[in-house]
Amino acid sequence: MTAPGGIGPAVKPAVKPFPNPVRTDFDRIRTEGRVYVNIGPSHPATHGTVQIIAELDGERVVRTDVHPGYLHRGFEKECESHTWHNLIPYVDRLNYVSALINDFAYCEAVEKLMGVEITPRCRYLRTLLSEYSRIIDHITCIAAGVMEIGAMTAFLYLMTIRDYMYEHLANLTGARVTYSYGRIGGLAADLPEGWLARLEELLVQQEEFVGRVHGLMDRNRIFIDRMRDVGVISTADAINWGFTGPILRSTGAARDLRKDTPYLAYADLDFDVPVGIKGDNYDRYYVRMREIDESVYMIRQCVDALPGGPINVDDRRCVLPPKSLVYTEIESLINHFKLIMDGPEVPVGDVYSAHEASNGELGFYLVSTGKGIPHKVHVRSPSFVHIGGVHLMLDGGQLADIIPTFGSVNMIGGECDR
Amino acid sequence: MADSVFDLVQAQLAPSIGQASVAHGVLVLELPAAELAGVVGRLKAEFRFDMFLDVTAVDWPGQDPRFEVVYHFYSTQHHVRVRLKTRVAEADPTVDTLVPLYGSARYMERECHEMYGIVFRGNADLRPALLYEGFVGHPLRKDYPKLQEQPLVEYRK
Numbered sequence: 001m002t003a004p005g006g007i008g009p010a011v012k013p014a015v016k017p018f019p020n021p022v023r024t025d026f027d028r029i030r031t032e033g034r035v036y037v038n039i040g041p042s043h044p045a046t047h048g049t050v051q052i053i054a055e056l057d058g059e060r061v062v063r064t065d066v067h068p069g070y071l072h073r074g075f076e077k078e079c080e081s082h083t084w085h086n087l088i089p090y091v092d093r094l095n096y097v098s099a100l101i102n103d104f105a106y107c108e109a110v111e112k113l114m115g116v117e118i119t120p121r122c123r124y125l126r127t128l129l130s131e132y133s134r135i136i137d138h139i140t141c142i143a144a145g146v147m148e149i150g151a152m153t154a155f156l157y158l159m160t161i162r163d164y165m166y167e168h169l170a171n172l173t174g175a176r177v178t179y180s181y182g183r184i185g186g187l188a189a190d191l192p193e194g195w196l197a198r199l200e201e202l203l204v205q206q207e208e209f210v211g212r213v214h215g216l217m218d219r220n221r222i223f224i225d226r227m228r229d230v231g232v233i234s235t236a237d238a239i240n241w242g243f244t245g246p247i248l249r250s251t252g253a254a255r256d257l258r259k260d261t262p263y264l265a266y267a268d269l270d271f272d273v274p275v276g277i278k279g280d281n282y283d284r285y286y287v288r289m290r291e292i293d294e295s296v297y298m299i300r301q302c303v304d305a306l307p308g309g310p311i312n313v314d315d316r317r318c319v320l321p322p323k324s325l326v327y328t329e330i331e332s333l334i335n336h337f338k339l340i341m342d343g344p345e346v347p348v349g350d351v352y353s354a355h356e357a358s359n360g361e362l363g364f365y366l367v368s369t370g371k372g373i374p375h376k377v378h379v380r381s382p383s384f385v386h387i388g389g390v391h392l393m394l395d396g397g398q399l400a401d402i403i404p405t406f407g408s409v410n411m412i413g414g415e416c417d418r
Numbered sequence: 419m420a421d422s423v424f425d426l427v428q429a430q431l432a433p434s435i436g437q438a439s440v441a442h443g444v445l446v447l448e449l450p451a452a453e454l455a456g457v458v459g460r461l462k463a464e465f466r467f468d469m470f471l472d473v474t475a476v477d478w479p480g481q482d483p484r485f486e487v488v489y490h491f492y493s494t495q496h497h498v499r500v501r502l503k504t505r506v507a508e509a510d511p512t513v514d515t516l517v518p519l520y521g522s523a524r525y526m527e528r529e530c531h532e533m534y535g536i537v538f539r540g541n542a543d544l545r546p547a548l549l550y551e552g553f554v555g556h557p558l559r560k561d562y563p564k565l566q567e568q569p570l571v572e573y574r575k
Contacts, residue, residue: 021550021570025543069548076533077557077564112442239468239494242522253494260497350476351442352490352501365488367476380472380490388525417548 024053025065031055034062041070045148045403048413050387052406056399064394064402068387071413079377083343084110084184085318087377092178094362094379094415097140098133100169101357102415103182108263109353109364110184113346116315120307122186127265128302129181130355131295132199135206136165137358137410138246138288138295145285145407146217149226154213161209164202171195184344185319186312196303203296210292217285227282231393231405234279241389245360245382246287247409251279257356268305269298284408318344343372352380359383359410383416423496427465444490445500451487454504455514458489462519467491467500470520473527475534477560483507487536489516506536515541533558 030036034055041051051067075094079087091106092099104126111118118126143158166176172195173179173188181188217223233243235251248255254273258266274290276283312319316335325332346368354363360382367376386409393405424445428438437448449457461467471490478484483505491500506513515538516523527538528547535556538544546553550570555562 023545023551025545067547069546069550072548074557074564077562080560081564237521240521242470242520242526244469255494260494349441350488352444352472352499353442354471354499361471361492363472363490365472365474365490376474376476378472378474384529385522385526388522 022051022053022067025063031062033057039402041067047144047148047403047407047409048411048416050406050411050413050416052394052402054394054399054402059399061394061397061399061402064391066387066390066394068384068411068413068416071417073418075418076377076379079374081373083340083372084346084374085339085343087374088182089178089180091379092180094381094418095137095357095359095383095412096177096414097412098137098358099178100129100133100181101137101355101362103179104130104264105353105355105357105362106364107182107184108355109351109366110318110344110346112353113349113351113366113368114184114315114318114344115347116185116313116318118186119310119313121309122311122313123265124302124306125187125191125311126182127269128299128306130264131298131302132165132169134358135292135295136162138292139165139210141358141407141410142213142285142288145404145410146213146223148403148407149223151217151220151223154216157209157212157216161202161206164205168195168198168202171198183312183319185315186310190311196306199299199303203299206292207296210289214289224282226401226404227285227408228280229278230281230397230401231284231408232278232280233393237389237392238279241392242385243360243389244385245356245358246284246291247279247360247386249273250276250283250287252277257354257361261354263355265302265305269301271298281404281408345370345372346374354380357382359412359415360386362415379415379418381415381418383411383413384418387411387416423465423493423498427461427500430460430464441501443499445498446503447500448503451504451506451513454502455516455519458491458502458516458519461491461500465493466495467493469494470516470522470526471499473516473523473530475530475536475558477534477558479560485511485534485536487513487530511535512537512539514539517541532556535559 034057037054039052040046041049049070053065055062088103091102094102139158139162143155147155170176173181235253238248238251252275254275256273259273271294274287276287320339321332321335326336348368348370350367352363352365354361363380365378366374369375390409394402424440439446469492471492473489476486485506487504489502527541528544530536531544532546532549533556
C-alpha cells in the first residue's frame with residue numbers, strides 16, 4: 001500500500017498498547033530503591049514458559065510473584081465435550097515428559113468408576129512403563145537443570161540416553177513423546193518382539209551414562225556452590241504448601257504414594273524411598289538421581305515377574321472387540337460403533353485417583369453422570385501446586401539462584417497451566 | 419488403617435456434618451458451607467489431615483444450589499484422603515477461605531475463583547492465575563461457550 005501522493009509505505013496508525021496480562025502483587029506496595037524485574041515469560045533461562053516478577057535489592061531477591069498460565073489451553077473445558085476414550089491423547093499432554101504416567105493415572109481413575117479390574121500383565125506393564133517414564137522425566141529435569149548452570153557435557157550425556165529411550169518407546173507405542181498408549185481397561189498393544197531385550201541393553205547403558213554424570217557433578221565444587229543451601233525449604237513448609245514428590249522427599253520426609261497407598265504392582269516390588277537432608281537444590285538433584293536407580297531396580301523386578309496372559313480385560317463396556325469379530329459379526333460391529341461414537345458408559349459418581357508422578361501427586365477428579373462423556377475432569381497437577389509455593393524457595397536468595405532453583409522444581413507448563 | 423481413621427472421623431464429627439460415606443477409598447463428607455472452616459480446622463488439628471490437595475467446583479446447571487465446591491485433603495500420617503463437598507448458590511457463591519490453615523489454598527482458590535466464580539471469603543489474593551487480567555466470565559461454568567474467544571491482541575485482518 002502506498003501513501004497518497006508519495007512513494008513508500010504509508011505511515012502505520014499508532015498501535016494501542018496491549019494491556020498487561022498480569023497484575024503483579026507489587027503494584028500495591030512499592031519500596032523506594034528497589035528494582036522490579038520481569039523474568040520470562042519467554043526467557044532462555046527459565047525452565048518453561050512462566051513469568052517471575054521479582055523485587056530486587058541489589059542482587060538479592062526480596063519477593064517474587066510467579067505467574068503461570070501461558071500454556072493454558074482449556075484442557076478441562078475441552079474434556080467435557082469428548083468421550084472418555086478420546087481424552088487419552090489430551091492427558092498425554094499434561095506432563096509431556098512422562099506422558100505414560102498421565103495415561104495410566106487417568107485410565108485407573110475411569111476404571112475405578114467403572115469397577116474394572118485390569119489384568120495382571122497390564123498391571124505389571126503399566127508399572128514398568130511408569131518407572132521407565134520416571135527415569136526419562138528425572139533425566140530431563142537433571143539435564144536441563146545442570147545445563148542451565150553451565151554443565152553442557154552432563155546435559156549431552158543425559159540427552160543421548162533419553163533419546164535412545166524415546167526411540168525405544170516409539171518402537172512400542174509409535175510415538176516418541178506423547179504416546180496415547182493407555183486404554184481404559186488395558187493398553188493399546190502388547191510388547192513387540194525383542195522389546196525387553198533392548199530394554200535391558202538400554203538400562204545398562206543408562207547406568208553407565210548416569211554414572212558419568214555422578215562423576216562429573218556430585219563432588220564438583222562449582223556445582224556444590226551453586227546448589228548446596230540454595231532454595232531451601234523445610235518439611236513443615238513443604239507439607240503446608242502442598243509440595244509432593246521429589247521436592248517433599250528432598251526435605252527428609254519419606255512420603256511416596258507408591259509406598260503409602262500402593263497402586264498398580266508397587267505393593268509387590270522391593271524399593272527404597274530416597275530422601276534428602278536439607279531440602280535444598282543439591283538434595284533435589286540427588287533424590288532424583290537416586291530415584292532413577294530405584295526405578296531401574298523396579299523395572300528389572302517387573303521384567304522378571306511379568307505375567308503372561310491378555311493385556312486387556314474382557315469387558316465389552318470399555319474394551320473394543322477384536323477386529324476379527326468386528327468384521328464378521330453384527331453384535332461386535334455395533335459394540336465397536338457404540339464405543340467409538342457414544343463412548344464407554346461410566347456409572348454415575350465421582351472419583352479421585354492419584355498416582356505418584358515424577359513431580360509428585362498427580363490426581364484426577366472425575367465426575368460422571370452416566371454418559372459416554374465426562375461431566376467434569378479436574379487434574380490435581382503437582383506443578384501447579386508447586387508454583388503456588390515456589391516463592392518460598394526463591395525469596396531471600398540471589399537473582400542468579402532463581403534459575404537453578406526453578407529448574408529443580410521442574411515446573412512442566414503442560415500440567416501446570418492445563 | 420484407613421477404616422479406623424474414617425470411623426473415628428465420622429464418630430467425632432457426626433454432629434456438624436450432614437452426610438458421610440466412603441467412596442473408592444476416600445471418606446466423603448457433605449456439609450453446609452458455614453460449617454466448612456470449622457470442620458477443616460478439626461480435620462487438620464485432630465486427625466492430622468495436614469495436606470490440602472485440591473479444591474475445585476462442579477457446575478450443576480438447573481439445580482439449586484448450583485455449585486458444588488469439592489475439597490480434597492490428605493493425611494501424610496494415616497495415608498488416607500478425605501473429600502469435603504459443600505453446595506453454594508449461584509446468587510452468592512461464597513465459601514470461607516482456607517488460607518489461614520493451609521498455604522497451598524491460596525493458589526488453588528485463585529484457580530477455582532477464576533474458573534467458576536466461587537468467592538473465597540478472606541483470601542486477599544484472588545487475581546487470575548491461569549487466565550489474564552480482564553478476562554470476562556468463568557470459563558468452566560457450563561454456560562460459558564467452549565468456542566468463545568477473548569483475544570487480548572486483535573487478530574490480524
